Amino acid sequence: xxxxEQSPQNLTAQEGEFITINCSYSVxxxxxxxxxxxxxxxxxxLFMLSSGKKKHGRLIATINIQEKHSSLHITASHPRxxxxxxxxxxxxxxxxxxxxxxxxxxxxxxxxx
Amino acid sequence: xxxxTQSPKYLFRKEGQNVTLSCEQNLNHxxxxxxxxxxGQGLRLIYYSQIVNDFQKGDIAEGYSVSREKKESFPLTVTxxxxxxxxxxxxxxxxxxxxxxxxxxxxxxxTVV
Numbered sequence: 092x093x094x095x096e097q098s099p100q101n102l103t104a105q106e107g108e109f110i111t112i113n114c115s116y117s118v119x120x121x122x123x124x125x126x127x128x129x130x131x132x133x134x135x136x137l138f139m140l141s142s143g144k145k146k147h148g149r150l151i152a153t154i155n156i157q158e159k160h161s162s163l164h165i166t167a168s169h170p171r172x173x174x175x176x177x178x179x180x181x182x183x184x185x186x187x188x189x190x191x192x193x194x195x196x197x198x199x200x201x202x203x204x
Numbered sequence: 205x206x207x208x209t210q211s212p213k214y215l216f217r218k219e220g221q222n223v224t225l226s227c228e229q230n231l232n233h234x235x236x237x238x239x240x241x242x243x244g245q246g247l248r249l250i251y252y253s254q255i256v257n258d259f260q261k262g263d264i265a266e267g268y269s270v271s272r273e274k275k276e277s278f279p280l281t282v283t284x285x286x287x288x289x290x291x292x293x294x295x296x297x298x299x300x301x302x303x304x305x306x307x308x309x310x311x312x313x314x315t316v317v
Contacts, residue, residue, distance in 0.1 A: 095246065124306065133213070133310040134294060177247070181298075181306060192296065192306060194239070194246035 093118050097178050097195035105203055110165040112198045114178030117159065125152050125163050126177040128197070134177075137163070168202045175199050206231045210295050210309035217289075217316050225280045225312050227295035233307070234300040236278035240264060241292040241311075250293075253278055254300055282314065289316045 094117040104110055114123070125137040138145050138152040140161065145152050149168075154161040165172055178195040208229045217223045227236065235254045239247040249262030253272040267286025272278055278297075282289045295309040 122305065126308065128311075131313075134308050136308050139305050179247070179306075192237070192239075192247075192249075194248075196244065196246045 093120065093180055093182055093193040095178060095180055095193050095195040097176075097198050099198060100196065101199045101201075103201045103203065104168055106169055108168050108202075110168050110172070110200065110202075112163045112176050112178075112200070114161045114163070114195055115159060116180045116193075119156075119159075119183040120180040121183045122181040123154055123161050124179040124181070124192070125161075126179060128175040128177060130174075137176075165200075170202045170204050173201050208295055208297055208307055208309040210293075210312050213310060213312060215312055215314045217314070219316055220284045221316075222284060223282050223289075223314065223316075225282070225293055225295075225314070227278045227280065227309055228276055229278075229297045229307070230276060231297060231307060232275070233297035234275070235298050236272070237296045237298075237306075238262075238268075238270065238278070238280045239294045239296065241294065242288075247294055250280065289314060 096115045098113045122139050122141045124139050127135045127137050140154040149166045151164040175197040177197045179192045211226045237252040238250040240250050241247045248264050250268050251262055251270045253259035256275050259270050259272050269281045292313050294311045296306050298306040
């Protein structure tokens, strides 16, 4: 079973700061997701990665398959970025079936004005 | 547009009552999943289904039941046997196979009083 570790668990920063959230996993994966959960609980999918780097607006996600590590970066952070960010991995060796995801516990981000 | 719809977003029930959470997808996905989130913990797998009329228990299936009569629908019933039903519930879907992208619903926050 894959073990997914996120760091930091909690992060408070000032508006405008560059934010980095990290995710490490223990065994090979087919893909990694970054999700955003706002207060009130709704989940939004930000990225799915299997290699390299993706960018959407002020958000950048990278993955290093050899190191079993991914990072989510937020540039020019804003109070509306305040949310819980969740890393989830899709296991590679599922015996031919999609056996679901393993989720990290999330990083609680607060951006202060 | 294709996607997953969970309803309702918020749900309140009295203790001892069964309650059914809806999850519908129009992505033609074979596999569907239900997860539960508790404070301070990662999302955990309750049940999953890889094909119509078949489903498997996940890590925390006790007190829950599901059905998969149609490809598009995977309702979750929280029964009175579930000792701590208050939680956030998330539905996801994907094609079968370890390299398929998973899509997520918005989630349902269930409160039992």
